Amino acid sequence: MNSAVSATLSPSTTSTKAINEAFHDEPLREPLVLGKPTLNDVTRKVLDIIESKPNIKFLAALSVTLMMALWGGVCIAYTIYEGVGVWGLNSPVFWGWDITNFVFWIGIGHAGTLISAILFLFRQKWRTAINRSAEAMTIFAVICALTFVLMHTGRQWLFHWLLPYPNQMNMWVNFRSPLMWDVFAVNTYGTVSLLFWFTGLVPDFATARNFVKSKIASRIYSIFSLGWVGSARHWHTYEVAYMIFAGISTPLVLSVHTVVSFDFATSVIPGWHTTIFPPYFVAGAIFSGFAMVMTLLIIAREVLGLKDYITLKHLDNMNKIILATGMMVGYAYAMEFFIAWYSGNTYERFVFINRATGDYAWSYWIMISCNVISPQVYWFKKLRRNVPLMFIISIFVNIGMWFERFTIISTSLHHDYLPSSWGYYSPTWVEISIFTGSMGIFLTLFLLFAKFVPMLAIAEIKGVLPGAQPKHHHHEEH
Amino acid sequence: MSNNQAVMGNFTDVNALIHAAEKIRDAGYKEFDIFTPYPVHGLDKAMGVQRTILPYISFGAGVTGLVSAVGLMYWTAAVDYKLSIGGKPFFSAFFGLPIMFELTILFTALATFGGLWFLCGLPKWYHDFQHDEGFRRAQDDIFVVSIFSNDKRFSLDSAKNLLSELHADNVRVVEAQS
Structure with missing residues (x-):
């Protein structure tokens, strides 16, 4: 405790007001932004990223990701032309990399909404530095996820049959199907995330409009800024809207992966038909999403020089969430085994023993080591603040969470009730290319975002700088 | 004036x-x-800004979303084209819970988004005083x-x-x- 605070807290003056003021002036918490920037410094920092000429590294990275995306696009076109027969799917495994990737991507998105909505409701101010990029990631991940569900339908040009619209067959959709719920959940999620993200961006677009040097850029930002001028009357409505968005996004983010897990849980396949799936999937989604946020932000703060804004404290906090959700996921893995044994159901037991020891045991143990074992290093503060280590762990978690989905899908399907129809699934080069293609789409969009869109929430960061908010005794009711 | x-x-x-x-x-x-x-924080109160009606708009839209979801599922499956699935009732309050939830959220979000800009009088192509240098700096540091x-x-x-x-x-x- 520093001297200023301890002096104020002497027994004679320990009133709540004195404590509050002491803490206000000399915060004991680590600062959210390092280097004591002024408001103008924040503006410049973010706009400099937009205005700097793209360097060779950026262009190199962009061309690699674009190539990946283009090749993925070619393979998507090939799949549409030839049919899903070009994939490795065959009886009894009819869900393979397509659904694995769908669940993987939709899970990645969850961290963005968690950071922007749930941490907002819990007044976790440290979210301000990372929410913009995490939300952007959510949207890009949902785009990738939609690609896979669309592809796996087989006749992609009939995708509108998934929507309830009056048609010449007088047929409606089946609202009892969890796949139908998915259509609603994922589309709602994508739409709400986009609106939330854009709403957050409007004031920052206005800042960019006013201060970028290029006339054309200013015009473009002007359109996206909707004519925002920072009126206090507008801010009042804006903050209420932000709160409503956070309030509805919180149950929404929990519902989306719940519904995704229903795709599995409402079936009668051993290994899928479990009540633990919704919370287990949600925890896994947040876990994987945070890992992806870590991977990208560690690179971004390094390359774009954002270390004063995305500080070790932020990374530390995110690592704590990774540890917590990793433990939840680990608990779910253990509980699945316990219930399989406790249920007394032969098929259920078989599936789980097969999962850990059967044909896909390699995948199962990759999942366990990446998801349960590797985050355990985060019990130690030193390791939570070790940047190279957390970069490696975040990659591990990404890999582990991909394998979790693959394990759940493949092991439950490849050995079903009839041993005569058992099989083994492995992907073809087309499936692998589409997956790397989706990586390419995701990274391309993220690179473009980092270059052209205010990457930090300028207005929100300004609002949490020390001294940015008035002291409480100015309110009249006190 | x-x-x-x-x-x-x-x-x-x-x-x-x-x-x-x-x-x-x-x-x-x-x-x-x-x-x-x-x-x-607190500036709206200090200025005497009246509380926004946006929450009512959002809430109204949320209720509309819920009613639309129930109505859609009831009308399509139990009225317009009776679809027997596994011999179950044509309509029940429970099977479509995810749909009801998602449409409630979707409508609320759209109305909050639209309502926010409507109440702010945005989008606007220009502001009467946007040429003032100081006024523009309000987006930066004053x-x-x-x-x-x-x-x-x-x-x-x-x-x-x-x-x-x-x-x-x-x-x-x-x-x-x-």
Whole structure:
């Protein structure tokens, strides 16, 4: 405790007001932004990223990701032309990399909404530095996820049959199907995330409009800024809207992966038909999403020089969430085994023993080591603040969470009730290319975002700088 | 009276800003505004801004979404084309819970988004005072207090005096351009 605070807290003056003021002036918490920037410094920092000429590294990275995306696009076109027969799917495994990737991507998105909505409701101010990029990631991940569900339908040009619209067959959709719920959940999620993200961006677009040097850029930002001028009357409505968005996004983010897990849980396949799936999937989604946020932000703060804004404290906090959700996921893995044994159901037991020891045991143990074992290093503060280590762990978690989905899908399907129809699934080069293609789409969009869109929430960061908010005794009711 | 002039003054200290807002409000001005680079907590109260009706819009839309979801599922499956699935009832309050939930959220979000910009009077192609350099800096690092000429109590001298008394920097008259 520093001297200023301890002096104020002497027994004679320990009133709540004195404590509050002491803490206000000399915060004991680590600062959210390092280097004591002024408001103008924040503006410049973010706009400099937009205005700097793209360097060779950026262009190199962009061309690699674009190539990946283009090749993925070619393979998507090939799949549409030839049919899903070009994939490795065959009886009894009819869900393979397509659904694995769908669940993987939709899970990645969850961290963005968690950071922007749930941490907002819990007044976790440290979210301000990372929410913009995490939300952007959510949207890009949902785009990738939609690609896979669309592809796996087989006749992609009939995708509108998934929507309830009056048609010449007088047929409606089946609202009892969890796949139908998915259509609603994922589309709602994508739409709400986009609106939330854009709403957050409007004031920052206005800042960019006013201060970028290029006339054309200013015009473009002007359109996206909707004519925002920072009126206090507008801010009042804006903050209420932000709160409503956070309030509805919180149950929404929990519902989306719940519904995704229903795709599995409402079936009668051993290994899928479990009540633990919704919370287990949600925890896994947040876990994987945070890992992806870590991977990208560690690179971004390094390359774009954002270390004063995305500080070790932020990374530390995110690592704590990774540890917590990793433990939840680990608990779910253990509980699945316990219930399989406790249920007394032969098929259920078989599936789980097969999962850990059967044909896909390699995948199962990759999942366990990446998801349960590797985050355990985060019990130690030193390791939570070790940047190279957390970069490696975040990659591990990404890999582990991909394998979790693959394990759940493949092991439950490849050995079903009839041993005569058992099989083994492995992907073809087309499936692998589409997956790397989706990586390419995701990274391309993220690179473009980092270059052209205010990457930090300028207005929100300004609002949490020390001294940015008035002291409480100015309110009249006190 | 038309809104063709504004008296503006800049602030850099947020506590002085809150104080100024209270004084302008107490002086009886209605047509004034404060432009800030980030939301300043308590400024709306200090200015006497009325609570927004946005939550009612959002709530109404949410209820509409819920009703639409129930109506859609009931009408399509139990009225328009009775679809027997596993011999179950054509409609039940439970099977479509995810649909009801998602549509409630979707409608709420769309209405909140639309309502926010509607209530703010945005999008707008230009602002009458956007040519003022200080006014533009409100998106960067200063707070700009602005008293508009369409206020009933407005006179150039009294508005200027008030802002000067409140220690605003660079008190100036800005002509509207449109």
